[in-house]
Amino acid sequence: MSLKIGFIGTGGIASCHLENLAKLEGVQVVSFYDLDAPRAQKAAAAFDGAKAFASMDDMLDGAALDGVYVCVPPLAHGDAELRLMERNIPFLVEKPLGINAEVPADIAEQLKEKKLITSVGYHWRYNESTGHAKRLLADSQPGMALGYWMGGMPMVPWWRVQTGSGGQFVEQTTHIVDLLRCLCGEVREVYAAYALRVMHEKVPGTDVPDVGTVTLKLANGMVATISNTCLLPVGHHVGLDLYTNKGVLEIRSGELREIAPDGVTTFGSTTNPYFMEDEAFIYALRTGDASRILSDYADALRTHEVTIAANESALSGQPVSLT
Ligand SMILES: NC(=O)c1ccc[n+]([C@@H]2O[C@H](COP(=O)([O-])OP(=O)(O)OC[C@H]3O[C@@H](n4cnc5c(N)ncnc54)[C@H](O)[C@@H]3O)[C@@H](O)[C@H]2O)c1
Structure with missing residues (x-):
């Protein structure tokens, strides 16, 4: 069965991940949300059957997502991660984790109890x-x-x-x-x-x-x-x-x-490190084996x-x- 993937934030780096996901078998990108609605609509139009949502909650409740990419600017972190954790949805979040120490530390603390698969976009590791x-x-x-x-x-x-x-x-x-x-x-x-x-x-x-x-x-x-x-x-x-x-x-x-x-x-x-990073995240979603993920949220927090x-x-x- 195909994995269902959603995107929060559909700007420059989201396009890079989308290009990689299109090359992976058994991956269906189904949902998009962006503060800039036309951007989300444009991204959705490029994927068969995908939908752009008017709110993050609608998107997260709209389809049973196996994983979500969080590709928002540094100032916008917090909301998406908290909503994903509430719903136990694994996520790949772009670096940096935020613009201060407090929001990422709070997310990391909550993740400790969740045992959720996470990955952070430190692609140099790949x-x-x-x-x-x-x-x-x-x-x-x-x-x-x-x-x-x-x-x-x-x-x-x-x-x-x-x-x-x-x-x-x-x-x-x-x-x-x-x-x-x-x-x-x-x-x-x-x-x-x-x-x-x-x-x-x-x-x-x-x-x-x-x-x-x-x-x-x-x-x-x-x-x-x-x-x-x-x-x-x-x-x-x-x-x-x-x-x-x-x-x-x-x-x-x-x-x-x-x-x-x-x-x-x-x-x-x-090899393309962004592709390796995406492949590792998708492999983890498919198998539960996160060992190919080279930067998870807890580790990225230290950076x-x-x-x-x-x-x-x-x-x-x-x-x-x-x-
Ligand atoms: N790993 C890498 O090498 C790499 C490369 C480029 C960018 N990035 C990171 O990715 C993040 C995004 O960068 P970008 O270049 O894609 O920026 P961008 O400005 O091109 O795109 C960001 C998108 O997020 C949307 N957005 C803003 N706030 C939002 C919110 N609260 N909810 C939903 N959508 C929201 C914007 O409307 C925009 O479409 C940055 O943190 C950047 O550092 C990482």
Whole structure:
């Protein structure tokens, strides 16, 4: 029997998941809800028999859904997850989990009692480069890491406002924080410096910092800095470099370069991490086996806490400890 899937939020990232789901056998996307009703209608029109709903409750009560994708902007989290938990419907939610610490922490607390399948859109975990890095790290001693998200500003209107996105470190650079956690373990302390230098003059209404650097201390003794900017007119580094007793591992999305005394080895990639993420979620819904899901809500919360702590540190000027 086909799995019935619904979507809450039908913007850019929803289209990416929809494209993947269309390639998977035994998956029927049946329900759509978006605050912007014509968007939901347009999405529904592309799937045979699918329906756009005028309210989230109508959608969730309208068909027996096996799973729901929550693809709303950071500010809009909370409502959808609570309604899904009330109805025991598994969900895949896009990162970041929210714009503050409280709403995601409350959801995570309620999930503990539910044992619901969840997945979070930290797709870098599904990159082949992450798997290669894990294997290479198992045989080496990492000392430090440098992470980057250096680029331009996404032009969706909620992104440029702190109360819409939580800022670049929370919204975008969270992928690099998550990758660092995935490869090197938990973060114990952060100290951040942010500034807004250019983008408020270029794009009216911008109040998110457009440059920032965060220093992190890890539980295993490593130190790291992760820097980001959204003021560039061109794309630059996005990735993580790890410095170990064996050499350097440079991770750039799907690609990994190992720089060692005997030369440089490049590991490419043949898979699409977004597809792998969707396939893992659908497999979990079908079988109950969630072992292919590489980021669930409880784990993603720890990444989110690091990014929120960085925001707090940038405001206070003080280091923030994480327990
Ligand atoms: N994993 C990734 O690599 C990746 C890539 C892009 C975006 N994202 C994340 O996905 C989320 C959405 O990004 P996007 O680019 O699709 O944004 P978008 O603005 O293109 O789409 C968001 C959609 O959500 C709708 N919406 C807003 N509030 C809603 C609510 N309360 N209920 C229902 N619908 C609501 C909007 O009308 C819009 O159609 C963001 O958190 C973003 O960080 C993740």
